[in-house]
Amino acid sequence: MEWRIPLSDIDFGPEETEAVQQVMNSRWLTMGAVTQRFEDEFAAYTGVRHAIAVTNATAALHLACVASGLGPGDEVILPSLTFVATANAVLYTGATPVFADIEGEVSLNISPRAIEACLTSRTRAILVVHYGGYACDMPAILAIADKHGLIVIEDAAHAIGSQLNDRMLGTLGLVGCFSFFSNKNMTTGEGGMLVTDDDQLANKLRVLRSHGMTSLTWDRHKGHAWSYDVVELGYNYRIDEIRSALGRVQLQKLTVNNQLRRDRTALYHKLLQEFCPLVGIPFLEHPGVSACHLLPILLPVGVSREACMELMKSKGIQTSIHYPPIHRFSAYRALMSQVSYNLNCTETLAAREVTIPLFPSLPEADVTFVVEALRDTLTYLS
Numbered sequence: 001m002e003w004r005i006p007l008s009d010i011d012f013g014p015e016e017t018e019a020v021q022q023v024m025n026s027r028w029l030t031m032g033a034v035t036q037r038f039e040d041e042f043a044a045y046t047g048v049r050h051a052i053a054v055t056n057a058t059a060a061l062h063l064a065c066v067a068s069g070l071g072p073g074d075e076v077i078l079p080s081l082t083f084v085a086t087a088n089a090v091l092y093t094g095a096t097p098v099f100a101d102i103e104g105e106v107s108l109n110i111s112p113r114a115i116e117a118c119l120t121s122r123t124r125a126i127l128v129v130h131y132g133g134y135a136c137d138m139p140a141i142l143a144i145a146d147k148h149g150l151i152v153i154e155d156a157a158h159a160i161g162s163q164l165n166d167r168m169l170g171t172l173g174l175v176g177c178f179s180f181f182s183n184k185n186m187t188t189g190e191g192g193m194l195v196t197d198d199d200q201l202a203n204k205l206r207v208l209r210s211h212g213m214t215s216l217t218w219d220r221h222k223g224h225a226w227s228y229d230v231v232e233l234g235y236n237y238r239i240d241e242i243r244s245a246l247g248r249v250q251l252q253k254l255t256v257n258n259q260l261r262r263d264r265t266a267l268y269h270k271l272l273q274e275f276c277p278l279v280g281i282p283f284l285e286h287p288g289v290s291a292c293h294l295l296p297i298l299l300p301v302g303v304s305r306e307a308c309m310e311l312m313k314s315k316g317i318q319t320s321i322h323y324p325p326i327h328r329f330s331a332y333r334a335l336m337s338q339v340s341y342n343l344n345c346t347e348t349l350a351a352r353e354v355t356i357p358l359f360p361s362l363p364e365a366d367v368t369f370v371v372e373a374l375r376d377t378l379t380y381l382s
């Protein structure tokens, strides 16, 4: 389907083509010098000691959980209103995901009070997700973690360049995980990054990324090593040089593109309040600086989401849902049937949520077009 206005779009130009061409000309495609530079630049951008590039954010989350020592018998508190990968990463380690409710209409992020209600003697970690690039209540969450001796892992897949109190999101907990999937604020097609200030953890993450081996093919190619030991049960979660080359160019464009996202978001918020006063707008006034990855809205109670999305589609506007709550998926229901949760906000707000188009090159006229189309759709449906 050709959309008049797609949900998201990438910013690729001759710079990306040139960077990929250079890698191909170099004849070294697997993880090496370009990845090292990408990691250094990402670490500098986020202000951390270590950035470790991986195949995708799911792998990053998995490694973060493994390297944090999570395993069978441990409970990890996280939101259900996220992409399924967040919870899958916990399950891969044998630990148990425990879903905490979100804050409410003003913020779709995990609620610190709900986190406290989920604490047990088995709780080992809190896995936060900065929904749409908007900061979770990290001061409160870090205080809970501190009080109970818990690890904090940040799923910052949406939050590349988001800040809270002058710190980049993803750098506030023990370890942060970013995604470079093609709809994200910067993309390498598939790709991800771990960030941490903890030297020991960083070493462990690097070893786990590459089969638990003590040296890389690249080290041996450079003559730095001729053999290796295997010291952990590791994985092959390495990124490659083509993706790292894309990542380096995309990172340079991020600051400008995130500002364009913020400008579009401000315009959306203004027009939505004017033309669609019954629509709920999460994160309208939110602490910190958001990377504005998503533009979520909450349909008025009683309006059919399916009919609304169909009507928007008939006008050529792509919309989406973020997210069907994880605890409702068949696989999770089967796995977790014995556990009962209080996820009232998650359930009621997830059912009303619609995500509307947002990307840096979205023309301002198209923002107006989307809001007017939404106004007409809601008038027709009510």
Ligand SMILES: Cc1ncc(COP(=O)(O)O)c(C=O)c1O
Binding pocket: 056, 057, 058, 059, 082, 083, 085, 086, 129, 155, 157, 158, 178, 179, 180, 181, 191, 192
């Ligand atoms: C919140 C969240 N976490 C994790 C992921 C997984 O990222 P990836 O596709 O890079 O594995 C995504 C991807 O969409 C996401 O939105």
